[in-house]
Amino acid sequence: xxxxxxEMKVAKFGGSSLxxxxxxxxxxxxxxxxxxxxxxxxxxxxxxHDHDYKMTDLLIQLGTAYVKDxxxxxxxxxxxxxxxxxxNELKLDQSIVxxxxxxxxxxxxxxxxxxxxxxxxxxxxxxxxxxILSAYLNSQGIESSYTNPxxxxxxxxxxxxxxxxxxSSYELLANLRDKSGVSVIPGFFSYTADNKLKxxxxxxxxxxxxxxxxxxxxxxxxxxxDVDSVYTVNPTIVENPKAIPILTYREMRxxxxxxxxxxxxxxxxxxxxxxxxxEIKNTNNPxxxxxxxxxxxxxxxxxxxxxxxxxxxxxxxxxxxxMNRELGFGRKLLQILEEEGVSFEHVPSGIDEMTIIVRDTxxxxxxxxxxVERIKKELSPDTVTVHHNLAMVMVVGEGMKETIGMAQxxxxxxxxxxxxxxMINQGSSEVSMMFGIKANDxxxxxxxxxxxxxxxx
Amino acid sequence: xxxxxxEMKVAKFGGSSLxxxxxxxxxxxxxxxxxxxxxxxxxxxxxxHDHDYKMTDLLIQLGTAYVKDxxxxxxxxxxxxxxxxxxNELKLDQSIVxxxxxxxxxxxxxxxxxxxxxxxxxxxxxxxxxxILSAYLNSQGIESSYTNPxxxxxxxxxxxxxxxxxxSSYELLANLRDKSGVSVIPGFFSYTADNKLKxxxxxxxxxxxxxxxxxxxxxxxxxxxDVDSVYTVNPTIVENPKAIPILTYREMRxxxxxxxxxxxxxxxxxxxxxxxxxEIKNTNNPxxxxxxxxxxxxxxxxxxxxxxxxxxxxxxxxxxxxMNRELGFGRKLLQILEEEGVSFEHVPSGIDEMTIIVRDTxxxxxxxxxxVERIKKELSPDTVTVHHNLAMVMVVGEGMKETIGMAQxxxxxxxxxxxxxxMINQGSSEVSMMFGIKANDxxxxxxxxxxxxxxxx
Numbered sequence: 001x002x003x004x005x006x007e008m009k010v011a012k013f014g015g016s017s018l019x020x021x022x023x024x025x026x027x028x029x030x031x032x033x034x035x036x037x038x039x040x041x042x043x044x045x046x047x048x049h050d051h052d053y054k055m056t057d058l059l060i061q062l063g064t065a066y067v068k069d070x071x072x073x074x075x076x077x078x079x080x081x082x083x084x085x086x087x088n089e090l091k092l093d094q095s096i097v098x099x100x101x102x103x104x105x106x107x108x109x110x111x112x113x114x115x116x117x118x119x120x121x122x123x124x125x126x127x128x129x130x131x132i133l134s135a136y137l138n139s140q141g142i143e144s145s146y147t148n149p150x151x152x153x154x155x156x157x158x159x160x161x162x163x164x165x166x167x168s169s170y171e172l173l174a175n176l177r178d179k180s181g182v183s184v185i186p187g188f189f190s191y192t193a194d195n196k197l198k199x200x201x202x203x204x205x206x207x208x209x210x211x212x213x214x215x216x217x218x219x220x221x222x223x224x225x226d227v228d229s230v231y232t233v234n235p236t237i238v239e240n241p242k243a244i245p246i247l248t249y250r251e252m253r254x255x256x257x258x259x260x261x262x263x264x265x266x267x268x269x270x271x272x273x274x275x276x277x278x279e280i281k282n283t284n285n286p287x288x289x290x291x292x293x294x295x296x297x298x299x300x301x302x303x304x305x306x307x308x309x310x311x312x313x314x315x316x317x318x319x320x321x322x323m324n325r326e327l328g329f330g331r332k333l334l335q336i337l338e339e340e341g342v343s344f345e346h347v348p349s350g351i352d353e354m355t356i357i358v359r360d361t362x363x364x365x366x367x368x369x370x371x372v373e374r375i376k377k378e379l380s381p382d383t384v385t386v387h388h389n390l391a392m393v394m395v396v397g398e399g400m401k402e403t404i405g406m407a408q409x410x411x412x413x414x415x416x417x418x419x420x421x422x423m424i425n426q427g428s429s430e431v432s433m434m435f436g437i438k439a440n441d442x443x444x445x446x447x448x449x450x451x452x453x454x455x456x457x
Numbered sequence: 458x459x460x461x462x463x464e465m466k467v468a469k470f471g472g473s474s475l476x477x478x479x480x481x482x483x484x485x486x487x488x489x490x491x492x493x494x495x496x497x498x499x500x501x502x503x504x505x506h507d508h509d510y511k512m513t514d515l516l517i518q519l520g521t522a523y524v525k526d527x528x529x530x531x532x533x534x535x536x537x538x539x540x541x542x543x544x545n546e547l548k549l550d551q552s553i554v555x556x557x558x559x560x561x562x563x564x565x566x567x568x569x570x571x572x573x574x575x576x577x578x579x580x581x582x583x584x585x586x587x588x589i590l591s592a593y594l595n596s597q598g599i600e601s602s603y604t605n606p607x608x609x610x611x612x613x614x615x616x617x618x619x620x621x622x623x624x625s626s627y628e629l630l631a632n633l634r635d636k637s638g639v640s641v642i643p644g645f646f647s648y649t650a651d652n653k654l655k656x657x658x659x660x661x662x663x664x665x666x667x668x669x670x671x672x673x674x675x676x677x678x679x680x681x682x683d684v685d686s687v688y689t690v691n692p693t694i695v696e697n698p699k700a701i702p703i704l705t706y707r708e709m710r711x712x713x714x715x716x717x718x719x720x721x722x723x724x725x726x727x728x729x730x731x732x733x734x735x736e737i738k739n740t741n742n743p744x745x746x747x748x749x750x751x752x753x754x755x756x757x758x759x760x761x762x763x764x765x766x767x768x769x770x771x772x773x774x775x776x777x778x779x780m781n782r783e784l785g786f787g788r789k790l791l792q793i794l795e796e797e798g799v800s801f802e803h804v805p806s807g808i809d810e811m812t813i814i815v816r817d818t819x820x821x822x823x824x825x826x827x828x829v830e831r832i833k834k835e836l837s838p839d840t841v842t843v844h845h846n847l848a849m850v851m852v853v854g855e856g857m858k859e860t861i862g863m864a865q866x867x868x869x870x871x872x873x874x875x876x877x878x879x880m881i882n883q884g885s886s887e888v889s890m891m892f893g894i895k896a897n898d899x900x901x902x903x904x905x906x907x908x909x910x911x912x913x914x
Contacts (some may be wrong), residue, residue, distance in 0.1 A: 427880030429807030
């Protein structure tokens with residue numbers, strides 16, 4: 001896509017890409033390297049090492065302590081110290097330190113309900129990242145300006161389900177295209193039409209980047225993080241797994257469902273809706289190939305692109321003789337769940353049996369007992385039993401539907417690893433096959449599936 | 458079980474076992490052979506050869522023609538001729554012919570609504586079978602009496618769902634135990650407390666036999682038919698398949714669901730509820746081992762006892778982005794089906810997808826269009842598509858749940874036969890694994906599964 005003759009990229013940099021001055025320098029190099037990178041979205045500084053704190057967490061601790069009238073000074077000092085160190089190491093003007101400190105003080109002096117007040121503290125991390133990066137880019141001779149998300153065009157509204165984007169934002173955002181130089185925009189928050197600051201509950205800065213990409217109709221949305229690419233399987237389970245060069249949105253979504261946590265898949269929806277490809281890149285190794293996420297692709301080398309897994313599932317098994325003649329049985333069962341506010345993941349059913357797979361979190365607060373009691377009372381089943389400690393394994397790939405023998409390869413791999421199958425769900429999704437197993441068997445299962453789909457080719 | 462020192466069996470003989478005089482003689486031999494066969498339940502004479510009519514069908518044609526004032530004489534003659542031939546060949550007294558003809562004439566003279574009137578015609582087949590068999594047993598020196606089902610104790614009632622047995626029947630039936638000689642009871646019908654004749658809609662004489670067996674607390678319910686046993690797979694698909702020596706009720710029910718039509722499984726419920734074993738035997742080869750159906754069994758030689766299949770399924774596929782976050786989506790979908798009176802077989806679901814498997818018959822009369830339209834309008838999905846010509850293959854066996862590698866064996870067999878899997882449903886039932894495939898692939902699939910589970914051992 002080439003609108004107006006200029007190709008445009010939106011690049012979003014995550015917390016680890018902005019953890020210290022050295023990381024800011026890497027980011028500046030990446031921005032400088034490609035003049036199509038016109039819109040830069042930034043997170044708050046992340047951890048510099050495993051035992052470090054993220055800036056956002058420090059701000060939450062400061063805000064909470066301050067508002068609750070507890071000791072807050074050490075947080076204040078740590079926060080200002082980190083910003084000051086970054087700014088000094090980047091050899092920027094001290095006025096930026098002063099500016100950030102003035103902003104922090106003015107946030108502290110706000111009189112707002114707790115949650116709204118805390119949102120202001122939280123947003124300072126991203127906001128300061130953007131100011132520092134913009135100043136640093138200018139110091140390196142790259143024309144750049146800090147752009148507040150509301151000035152960029154992101155107008156929010158709040159309803160029952162949370163914070164939403166006003167549709168009118170896209171028209172405003174389109175104007176950004178004409179802005180000269182590089183715009184650096186803080187992620188994670190923006191404002192309502194009447195100037196209330198709101199943070200995004202899910203996906204943080206990823207969603208800001210996706211909104212900007214959709215708004216300016218970017219040709220590519222680059223998502224810089226600290227991994228070279230998305231891997232075919234969790235690297236903590238399989239050593240040095242293969243990278244995934246290209247993924248479809250659908251594949252990404254299925255993988256995300258079951259524990260692929262490169263980013264929150266729903267955050268990318270604004271970009272997906274506009275068919276903008278998303279590229280996962282590594283700030284620390286920008287020449288690595290990365291992973292491209294697209295709406296469509298040619299059949300890849302493998303029919304399976306990845307294997308994801310997640311634990312923390314339970315099953316509710318209900319059996320009743322002649323259930324399949326009882327019109328409405330399934331509906332009544334799901335209605336009980338709905339009335340208890342429990343959403344289910346799957347409902348495999350037999351002739352006289354139904355199993356409902358739910359996430360454990362859905363059964364907390366005594367919901368399990370309540371639901372089992374209601375099922376017993378309202379549906380008079382022969383048996384109701386609940387099993388915990390289930391894991392779901394998902395084998396994902398667009399080629400799946402057309403490929404004979406995928407199920408065979410998968411079940412053979414699981415059989416060889418002595419993994420008993422509690423559930424197979426195949427055919428409902430066009431791009432995945434799901435296996436329910438005992439959580440204890442998970443590592444063995446994944447390793448065997450990886451070997452079967454990625455090593456024996 | 459041995460109540461009062463005498464073991465008791467109920468033996469039911471199907472239509473093919475009573476198709477002509479020679480078959481009646483075989484039945485009499487079987488009754489004579491084992492004095493525990495105290496209660497004999499009979500069907501109407503069945504087909505003598507492929508192009509023959511069943512007596513019940515002839516009676517329905519006679520009744521319909523007579524009531525509608527159409528030509529009926531040829532049916533009348535054919536019916537009386539068949540009874541007369543049987544009675545003459547059994548060398549029984551002509552009074553039985555006269556008696557049957559008198560009963561037929563008195564049925565014709567009844568003044569009743571069409572359906573009720575037709576029930577009287579239909580019941581004459583079983584009733585006459587019982588009278589003839591009882592007379593023949595007596596002529597062979599076996600003390601025997603014809604027992605009307607109501608006199609036996611079977612009292613019916615009618616409600617919204619059809620004809621039901623009054624619970625009080627079982628007390629009455631218990632008295633039968635004390636009756637001397639062999640009681641021959643016509644199957645398929647009985648009467649309400651106020652003497653209305655009712656026929657059973659499903660399972661015919663099988664259900665009468667199961668009720669009697671439960672009522673007299675029989676030690677065994679023998680179901681005589683024209684096959685040596687239940688086979689592991691449909692003999693029209695695999696030549697000379699292995700017999701199943703012993704089956705559990707649950708296995709039987711799963712097999713029956715998908716096309717094993719030795720008898721209607723629900724007909725056996727009264728016997729199952731009393732834990733009475735059911736034995737399938739062949740009237741034409743009574744020394745054959747048969748198949749025993751029990752409530753529990755030791756793990757058999759094979760974990761899989763049989764492979765059943767059925768065609769005539771369709772799938773309705775519904776996808777909607779973020780479906781799994783929409784509380785109540787699944788319930789609303791099933792509610793549409795319920796409101797349209799459509800019962801579903803399975804509902805495999807993915808993250809953003811649900812598939813509903815239904816029998817084609819459920820989608821007749823334009824239901825398909827109505828349902829698709831309602832789903833589109835009420836649930837705003839991204840896609841709704843319907844696929845026809847699906848077949849379900851069911852691999853059944855009590856050992857299944859504990860056996861690692863069953864899925865592997867099955868999917869390998871299907872893969873080797875180049876059968877693409879539209880759906881796998883495993884884990885919902887404890888005794889079966891179900892595969893959805895294209896109907897065209899069915900024979901190949903079954904043959905390959907049979908080879909894998911029963912020949913390579």
